[in-house]
Amino acid sequence: MIRYALKEGPVWALGTMSGTSLDGVDAALVLTDGQDIHGFGVGAYRPYEEDERETLRAALGRWDGLEQVARLVEGAHLECLAPIPGADVVGFHGQTTAHDPGGRGTCQIGDGARLAHALDLPVVWDFRSADVAAGGQGAPLAPFFHHAALRYAGIEEPTAILNLGGVGNLTWADPRIKGPAEPGACMAFDTGPANAPLNDLMRARRGLDLDAEGALAAGGTPDAAVLERLRRDPFFALPAPKSLDRDAFAWLADAVATLSDADAAATLTAVVAESVKLGLRLCPEMPARILVTGGGRLNPVMMVGLRRVTNLAVEPVEEIGLDGDMLEAQAFGYLAVRVLRGLPTSAPATTGAPRPICGGRVSEPGDFSARLGQSAWP
Ligand SMILES: Nc1ncnc2c1ncn2[C@@H]1O[C@H](COP(=O)(O)OP(=O)(O)OP(=O)(O)O)[C@@H](O)[C@H]1O
Numbered sequence: 001m002i003r004y005a006l007k008e009g010p011v012w013a014l015g016t017m018s019g020t021s022l023d024g025v026d027a028a029l030v031l032t033d034g035q036d037i038h039g040f041g042v043g044a045y046r047p048y049e050e051d052e053r054e055t056l057r058a059a060l061g062r063w064d065g066l067e068q069v070a071r072l073v074e075g076a077h078l079e080c081l082a083p084i085p086g087a088d089v090v091g092f093h094g095q096t097t098a099h100d101p102g103g104r105g106t107c108q109i110g111d112g113a114r115l116a117h118a119l120d121l122p123v124v125w126d127f128r129s130a131d132v133a134a135g136g137q138g139a140p141l142a143p144f145f146h147h148a149a150l151r152y153a154g155i156e157e158p159t160a161i162l163n164l165g166g167v168g169n170l171t172w173a174d175p176r177i178k179g180p181a182e183p184g185a186c187m188a189f190d191t192g193p194a195n196a197p198l199n200d201l202m203r204a205r206r207g208l209d210l211d212a213e214g215a216l217a218a219g220g221t222p223d224a225a226v227l228e229r230l231r232r233d234p235f236f237a238l239p240a241p242k243s244l245d246r247d248a249f250a251w252l253a254d255a256v257a258t259l260s261d262a263d264a265a266a267t268l269t270a271v272v273a274e275s276v277k278l279g280l281r282l283c284p285e286m287p288a289r290i291l292v293t294g295g296g297r298l299n300p301v302m303m304v305g306l307r308r309v310t311n312l313a314v315e316p317v318e319e320i321g322l323d324g325d326m327l328e329a330q331a332f333g334y335l336a337v338r339v340l341r342g343l344p345t346s347a348p349a350t351t352g353a354p355r356p357i358c359g360g361r362v363s364e365p366g367d368f369s370a371r372l373g374q375s376a377w378p
């Protein structure tokens with residue numbers, strides 16, 4: 001019996017995200033028919049322990065030999081998801097370890113069939129591979145959800161949603177157009193580095209995970225030469241859509257090596273706003289405002305920098321009633337339902353795929369035990 005195929009109309013989808021910041025697993029319920037959002041449910045967060053973060057960090061840039069790390073990722077997801085009742089389907093993003101859409105492809109670890117078995121729910125996963133195989137960037141994938149979220153919030157003018165996680169990505173969306181895959185409804189691209197270089201600096205210099213509230217950056221001065229070098233980086237001359245690996249801007253760590261801790265933090269914080277400013281040129285028209293989601297919205301130095309360099313209203317997504325801690329997790333719940341309904345999850349304007357692509361793989365609860373010929377978890 002395929003339970004998900006029996007239900008019509010809106011269903012409760014439990015989406016997950018284990019992002020490039022490596023801070024933990026987010027999970028959240030969204031009620032959707034795959035087109036419109038009908039409501040939001042509870043969310044949950046399961047932080048990675050320090051030793052787990054070590055293991056994940058060591059996996060970055062790797063494509064294989066990651067079976068044990070995948071078990072860790074699945075286990076953390078299971079702990080986060082199992083206590084949440086009421087889901088009809090799970091959208092499991094997994095953990096990206098490497099991303100090279102023009103070359104080796106994209107790698108998200110974690111086996112959706114194991115989760116389906118353990119949770120006794122259908123799981124949609126491996127969202128990015130089909131888009132990359134078709135010639136797309138495989139990222140960003142949240143834009144269709146961002147478009148639906150703006151419609152849900154009653155926004156009626158072209159608006160940007162900026163996600164500041166480890167990497168930054170921006171969706172420009174016109175919510176007056178109903179379908180997200182329709183031409184002109186949305187376009188998107190990764191903007192550049194966001195919190196990843198700053199977090200790496202804080203770890204190296206201070207043994208901390210992040211620059212909380214931008215306190216260190218607030219006492220420093222951005223280095224003009226580093227910002228000038230950033231402007232000349234070939235990434236910013238590329239047309240949209242485009243996507244980035246977490247460590248694509250590794251040169252930044254060397255570039256700030258001789259700066260004081262505060263100046264280095266101020267520089268890496270200013271880099272985020274400058275990248276967004278450079279990216280805005282790619283939008284079909286200037287958005288009415290920028291709504292910020294992801295952890296970067298909690299950094300006031302980053303937010304003030306964004307306002308100053310873009311000259312736009314820059315506000316957290318909470319301003320329109322959305323939850324900036326859970327938006328990406330909700331996005332993969334929404335996309336899971338689109339996959340089950342055969343609707344596209346990306347389009348030429350969001351990932352550069354040659355046509356709208358319905359990505360994702362579906363695993364049912366019985367698939368994993370059938371694969372092994374026995375019931376086995378973990
Ligand atoms: N209070 C805060 N002050 C400053 N920075 C913060 C704060 N809270 C979170 N952050 C930053 O946001 C990051 C987490 O952001 P988020 O959870 O959106 O990332 P992610 O989902 O892992 O990434 P991605 O969107 O790239 O997949 C932290 O690692 C930190 O750099």
Ligand SMILES: CC(=O)N[C@H]1[C@@H]2OC[C@@H](O2)[C@@H](O)[C@@H]1O[C@H](C)C(=O)O
Pocket residue numbers: 019020096099106138139140141142143163165166167168169190243244328
């Ligand atoms: C390959 C990959 O995992 N990319 C992530 C990453 O984190 C932010 C940015 O880079 C974005 O492209 C994407 O995630 C978001 C959720 C997306 O696909 O929309």
